Amino acid sequence: MDVLLKVDNLKTVFDTEDGVARVVDGVSFEVGHGETVGLVGESGCGKSVTALSIMRLVQDPPGRIAGGSVLFNGRDLLTIPEREMRKVRGNEISIVFQEPLTSLNPVFTCGEQVREAIALHQKLGRRESKRKAVEMFRLVRIPDPELRYRSYPHQMSGGMRQRVMIAMALSCQPKLLIADEPSTALDVSVQAQIMDLLLELKEKLGMAVLLITHNLAVVAQMVERVLVMYAGVVVEEAPVGGLFAEPLHPYTEGLLESLPKLGAPAGRLSMIPGNVPDPLNLPPGCRFSDRCPRRFDRCLSGEPPMFTVGRRRASRCWLREGGG
Amino acid sequence: MARFLARRLVQSLLLVFIIITINFFLLHLAPGDPLARYYHPDIAPETIELMREKLGLDRPLIEQYVKWIWSFARGDFGISLQYNRPVASLLAESIPNTLRLTAGALMLYIIIGVALGITSAVKRYSLFDRVSTVAALFVYSIPSFWLALMLILFFSLKLGLLPSSHMQSIGIEGAGHFAMFVDRLRHIVLPAFVLGVASAAAMARYMRGSMIDVLGEDYIRTARAKGLPDRKVFLKHAFRNALLPVVTIIGLSLPFLLGGSVVIEKIFSWPGMGRLTVDAIHARDYPVVLAVNFIVAVMVILGNLLADIGYACLDPRIVYTRVGESK
Numbered sequence A: 001m002d003v004l005l006k007v008d009n010l011k012t013v014f015d016t017e018d019g020v021a022r023v024v025d026g027v028s029f030e031v032g033h034g035e036t037v038g039l040v041g042e043s044g045c046g047k048s049v050t051a052l053s054i055m056r057l058v059q060d061p062p063g064r065i066a067g068g069s070v071l072f073n074g075r076d077l078l079t080i081p082e083r084e085m086r087k088v089r090g091n092e093i094s095i096v097f098q099e100p101l102t103s104l105n106p107v108f109t110c111g112e113q114v115r116e117a118i119a120l121h122q123k124l125g126r127r128e129s130k131r132k133a134v135e136m137f138r139l140v141r142i143p144d145p146e147l148r149y150r151s152y153p154h155q156m157s158g159g160m161r162q163r164v165m166i167a168m169a170l171s172c173q174p175k176l177l178i179a180d181e182p183s184t185a186l187d188v189s190v191q192a193q194i195m196d197l198l199l200e201l202k203e204k205l206g207m208a209v210l211l212i213t214h215n216l217a218v219v220a221q222m223v224e225r226v227l228v229m230y231a232g233v234v235v236e237e238a239p240v241g242g243l244f245a246e247p248l249h250p251y252t253e254g255l256l257e258s259l260p261k262l263g264a265p266a267g268r269l270s271m272i273p274g275n276v277p278d279p280l281n282l283p284p285g286c287r288f289s290d291r292c293p294r295r296f297d298r299c300l301s302g303e304p305p306m307f308t309v310g311r312r313r314a315s316r317c318w319l320r321e322g323g324g
Numbered sequence B: 001m002a003r004f005l006a007r008r009l010v011q012s013l014l015l016v017f018i019i020i021t022i023n024f025f026l027l028h029l030a031p032g033d034p035l036a037r038y039y040h041p042d043i044a045p046e047t048i049e050l051m052r053e054k055l056g057l058d059r060p061l062i063e064q065y066v067k068w069i070w071s072f073a074r075g076d077f078g079i080s081l082q083y084n085r086p087v088a089s090l091l092a093e094s095i096p097n098t099l100r101l102t103a104g105a106l107m108l109y110i111i112i113g114v115a116l117g118i119t120s121a122v123k124r125y126s127l128f129d130r131v132s133t134v135a136a137l138f139v140y141s142i143p144s145f146w147l148a149l150m151l152i153l154f155f156s157l158k159l160g161l162l163p164s165s166h167m168q169s170i171g172i173e174g175a176g177h178f179a180m181f182v183d184r185l186r187h188i189v190l191p192a193f194v195l196g197v198a199s200a201a202a203m204a205r206y207m208r209g210s211m212i213d214v215l216g217e218d219y220i221r222t223a224r225a226k227g228l229p230d231r232k233v234f235l236k237h238a239f240r241n242a243l244l245p246v247v248t249i250i251g252l253s254l255p256f257l258l259g260g261s262v263v264i265e266k267i268f269s270w271p272g273m274g275r276l277t278v279d280a281i282h283a284r285d286y287p288v289v290l291a292v293n294f295i296v297a298v299m300v301i302l303g304n305l306l307a308d309i310g311y312a313c314l315d316p317r318i319v320y321t322r323v324g325e326s327k
């Protein structure tokens, strides 16, 4: 498969009062044309910061991209001028954020906010861009698109607002859509609708999707390949089937065990004990060593590199040294 | 909208009534005598008592009040004790001048304040931001009469650039519209600046804070993620939201400006309401003081109403009736 996005050793840090927090600490992965890749991990492991870094939207200060490259169609987005980057944002790469309730500007109509993106990138006049925006509303199945075009964000439900965000993101047919937990903030019933909509639009429009979530169940239905992230690094990479059948990293095992299982007594989820480490205070050696049930001597002496296992898998764990 | 306005109107009328009533009694209870300037060895005390009777000033206070409020309600502001002229005609001469001065100050301070505040917020922690922060604090703490004198000293006496008093030059009437406009503009610059500069400094601080808050919002990130250039992100998406809290502050600044104009008009010999009021208070010219008080109360309430309407126009989340309820 042709590579669309190649993130290589991406490092993003935040300057805090207590020191430099290495929040994204050497993340590497690829997304092919039209491929759907999931990025999973516990809250605070750096998923959103990774996404924002790709778009060069990390707030500076306090954030700063400290190294690595983001090749998009072979061009390094981290080195092109801001003017060029603006032509990529919303046009070739779009993002749908975690918080539909606050991500729309309260003083402009929803339609205007979608229309604006279309007018900007497609150099269309007011009438044409409006027509296209209404079309986008229809595409994401907002009922009464002409009427809803004139609605303000506060007049819409969370699910509808997320549809507006999706309409905005897809309005210029991007090659890559980054969906950062697009349904987490919504009611459970609405969550499924939004994910179904995304899946359907992906089929229809054929863009690549980087789906960020902390919910492995969502990943199972939607993606082809999974990246598991922990404390600022990717710790496991695998096709979705293989990951569920046989996880190759103890952290992934822990995540899978914490999924509710059919037939298991309700309310007995085994969470991974402990917390994601503070990026300012990582454990020595393997980042997962303070929580890992399989820790052995080797783990504390040095950080494991990414070991490739077979043709399409990789794990950042000393147990996989030598590809085992 | 109509219901909102009607309710506000009723509330405002009640408020004005209470204000002028309180003022009436305060004024009459304060020491002083409107006829004091007739105290003179050549004028017999009986004559003064006769005048007092004719003016009704010897009647019980409550009776004077009822008489006064009754004529007031019919739009009759009475006769000035000092000038022996209808108060209405005195006001008709001075109100437009005061409005001109406050409007000038208002425009000046909004433009300067907003521009400085936004630039500071966008270039946060830059040299510009730091300098304007210190400058704002400095300007805000200068007494306006001192600033007025210094500016007169510098621009009028030393450089001879701008006139130091009055609204226009003597004999300018015949010189054509444009020349007259320029002449008036030159006259208004100094007083309007002195009147507005402290508010401009405060405004710059509010605007900066408000803008910085807004720039941290999620929808600003969305605007950037769309690919919009900074100019659009700041001036379209951030500006309108940042303006919301500031609109209320503009409304609240009106009493401050009108109060300030009293001092400024006196210093610059501006023939406005402020000067009229100071003179009237000195002379215990009750009808004039009370009428001015009424006008100012109406202006302040009107200003706040306009601010509320402006707010509602800027923020689609506000429904007019709610604005009324929250008060």
Ligand SMILES: Nc1ncnc2c1ncn2[C@@H]1O[C@H](COP(=O)(O)OP(=O)(O)OP(=O)(O)O)[C@@H](O)[C@H]1O
Pocket: A014, A016, A021, A023, A041, A042, A043, A044, A045, A046, A047, A048, A049, A050, A059, A062, A063, A098, A214, A279
């Ligand atoms: N502006 C910031 N200043 C300092 N630290 C930050 C900032 N933004 C994010 N971080 C830190 O970066 C880390 C990762 O944050 P990120 O938002 O990427 O997590 P996430 O994986 O998306 O989690 P979630 O599932 O909760 O969205 C967190 O520990 C957070 O404290």
Ligand code: SF4
Pocket: A249, A250, A251, A286, A287, A288, A289, A290, A292, A293, A294, A295, A296, A299, A304, A316, A317, A318, A319
């Ligand atoms: S390297 Fe060691 S501590 Fe880290 S995940 Fe593997 S077994 Fe656990």
Ligand SMILES: [Mg+2]
Pocket: A047, A048, A049, A098, A180, A181
């Ligand atoms: Mg996140």
